[in-house]
Amino acid sequence: MPTLDRRTFLAGASAGIGASAAALGLPAPAWGQGSGEVDIVVVGAGAAGIAAARRIAAAGRRVVIVEASDRIGGRCATDTRIFGVPIDRGAHWLWGADVNPVTKLAAGTGLDVYAAPPGQRLRIGRRYGRESELEDFLAVLVRTNRAIVEAARGKADVACQQVLPKDLLDWRPTVDFVLGPLPYGKELRELSAVDVSKAMERDTPAFCRQGAGALLARLADGLTVRLSTPATKINTWVRGKVEVDTPRGTLVARAVIVTASTNVMTAGKIRFDPELPKRHLDAFSRLALGSQDHVFLEFDGAPLGPQRDDLIVEKADGPDTAAMLANVSGTTLCMIQLGGKLGRDLSGKGEAAMVDWSKDWLAKLYGADIKKAVRRTYATRWAQDPWVMGAASAASIGGAGSRTALTEPVRDRVWFAGEAVHETQWGTVNGAWLSGERAAEAAMRKFGWITTPRPAGEPREAPKRPRRQPTAQPSRPASPPGLSWPF
Ligand SMILES: Cc1cc2nc3c(=O)[nH]c(=O)nc-3n(C[C@H](O)[C@H](O)[C@H](O)COP(=O)(O)OP(=O)(O)OC[C@H]3O[C@@H](n4cnc5c(N)ncnc54)[C@H](O)[C@@H]3O)c2cc1C
Known part of the structure; x- marks a missing residue:
């Protein structure tokens, strides 16, 4: 993935211009004051949204991310101002480092990811x-x-x-x-x-010395992201199209991938016209953060x-x-x-x-x-x-099947992704990432834009591993005995 200088990228992003798409060799999205037409709009620049947009861009399609907050990363949020060193306000552990798609991509970013x-x-x-x-x-x-x-x-x-x-x-x-x-x-x-x-x-687990949020921001380099641009309404009345309203204008696309957290969805911060099916609404509320x-x-x-x-x-x-x-x-x-x-x-x-x-x-x-x-x-x-309203989803009693329900598209134009939508890696950065890729592929396959599962070099879905039982660890020299248990 070609990368841009981060400062230039952010300047481009806040101006809402598809300069980064040009860097990817893609046609720039045609929008001036925030309106325009692209192939797919992604709502949310967290792990799921970035993964989805990267996948869409890699297939040569025009994609734009609209992000409600003023930064990239969502629940991966690194701050360096408070203490002068990076702190992860959100996710810090990159689980299953050997199979985690984010850890694998980290190798190409120049950031320091080390085994915990x-x-x-x-x-x-x-x-x-x-x-x-x-x-x-x-x-x-x-x-x-x-x-x-x-x-x-x-x-x-x-x-x-x-x-x-x-x-x-x-x-x-x-x-x-x-x-x-x-x-x-x-x-x-x-x-x-x-x-x-x-x-x-x-x-x-692995840690990123510069922070998990910094890593996510690096992985968004080269994508077109509109910061401080909340999606307020998603209209699917017009056949074959979806309209995404934001305070800066309306985007028209063939599909939208929504990655907002379940609590944001339940709070009704995005209006759907027509309304979402009850099955989806119930699923969001059963997967509260x-x-x-x-x-x-x-x-x-x-x-x-x-x-x-x-x-x-x-x-x-x-x-x-x-x-x-x-x-x-x-x-x-x-x-x-x-x-x-x-x-x-x-x-x-x-x-x-x-x-x-x-x-x-x-x-x-x-x-x-x-x-x-x-x-x-x-x-x-x-x-x-x-724009998050909690930490991570955990199903209420009887609610685990809701994750599968959320993988179903609405009117073949609205797909959902995010940590809550992964059946086995929910609540994690890796789960969010994989669900974003999966939604992007499902949408593009629907429109015949891809026929192969994913380009060479892109990480594959992590293999399912059974839950391991806790074990005693040999302690490091001069330290008390250690434990390892599955979180
Ligand atoms: C304190 C804390 C610690 C955690 N620790 C770990 C950990 O150690 N390891 C781990 O793997 N996971 C951890 N997690 C969970 C992990 O951070 C999440 O599972 C993952 O980052 C979620 O990614 P996402 O893309 O699904 O959602 P998000 O990161 O929430 O991204 C969604 C994005 O959508 C935006 N948005 C919302 N509404 C709109 C709208 N209307 N229009 C446009 N944009 C909108 C939001 O601003 C946000 O940026 C932790 C979470 C928290 C809060």
């Missing part, structure tokens, strides 16, 4: 867990995972919480967090056993130890718990991960409440002095982002 350390640490009060305690915890996780998978084979879907083994004893709050709010942003009582058991294992946020604390020195990217989970004594990534990419920043009900409540109260809770939690684990070492702080509040 394999182990995680368990904090028990003011000390790290011993080998025997880790073994206990792992055994409990194995049994719980197995129970969820077994339950999913039953006739009726149930909540994950309903099938938990009865003898989890004092591990119960930790299991609740590690299998619920941490990976999926919802409590186990809200999570469908079928949906969770289908979710592909999240292992072998959970709550996940990051609280960043910058320290004087490295009070959490010298090792970078240590993931720490506590043996919790109740539902109010969190996880922490310490010394992110070798900086003095730590990233506290809040999720589920606690995260939602704190985010509702505001950034100060999130930061205060996080400092108190750290003081409980490392002693009160650690609070004195905190310099600057920052917390995300994804539920308050008007």
Whole structure:
């Protein structure tokens, strides 16, 4: 994929001119004040939208992305201004690095993508867990995972919480967090056993030193993106055409690929004329977003130890718990991960409440002095982002089939893509990416614009892998014993 200088690209994008299409050797979309005609309009410049647009452009078709916010990346959002070093406000882990389409493409961007350390640490009060305690915890996780998978084979879907083994004893709050709010942003009582058991294992992660959002922006180089241009209405009355209204004008195309989050769709921020089928509307509401946020604390020195990217989970004594990534990419920043009900409540109260809770939690684990070492702080509040409105989808009980429903086009002109639309990689960047490619291919195949599945060199759909059971990891020298469990 030819790339443009990022500054030039952004200037071109905000002017709404198809200069980047020219760089791709494509006809520039014919639109001046924001109106015009292209082959396919993509709504949203997150992972799914970028993947879809790249696929369409690679097939030699005219594509434009309209993006409501003023930046590229959606829930992949890197900030460098707050602390002077990159922080990922959204996705940070690139799961399944060996098969992840985004990680594979990263090789051509010049950005530094490195394998995340394999182990995680368990904090028990003011000390790290011993080998025997880790073994206990792992055994409990194995049994719980197995129970969820077994339950999913039953006739009726149930909540994950309903099938938990009865003898989890004092591990119960930790299991609740590690299998619920941490990976999926919802409590186990809200999570469908079928949906969770289908979710592909999240292992072998990689990090991008410059940030996952920076990586996504790089992968959008060469595409025509109209920032600050929300799609407000999608009209499919005219045969063979779709009209996409934005405050800057109307775009006409053969098809539109909509990648807005399920909560944005349920909120009715895009009007459809005629209305979407009930099947699609129900699917969006059954795939509501959970709550996940990051609280960043910058320290004087490295009070959490010298090792970078240590993931720490506590043996919790109740539902109010969190996880922490310490010394992110070798900086003095730590990233506290809040999720589920606690995260939602704190985010509702505001950034100060999130930061205060996080400092108190750290003081409980490392002693009160650690609070004195905190310099600057920052917390995300994804539920308050008007164009995302939450973290990632997780199906309600009985709702897992909604993901397949959303792969069906509407009137052969509207396709949906995004993390919620992937049956096994939902809630991830890789799932969003693959769903975007899939929607683009389905639309182009419909119009006879492609006959082959994908051009040589483009990544293929990641193979399905069964859920792995947690295992003990050999610990790194001079560090406490480590764990690895599937998130
Ligand atoms: C805190 C947090 C941590 C996460 N951690 C990880 C992780 O470590 N690893 C991982 O794989 N995944 C993670 N995820 C999930 C991952 O970020 C998402 O699954 C993925 O980025 C979603 O991509 P998408 O393209 O489906 O949607 P989005 O990224 O939401 O993109 C949709 C885009 O559409 C735009 N839009 C919305 N409405 C309109 C409109 N009307 N007109 C035009 N544009 C519109 C939005 O502004 C947005 O840019 C995390 C998410 C959060 C919030």
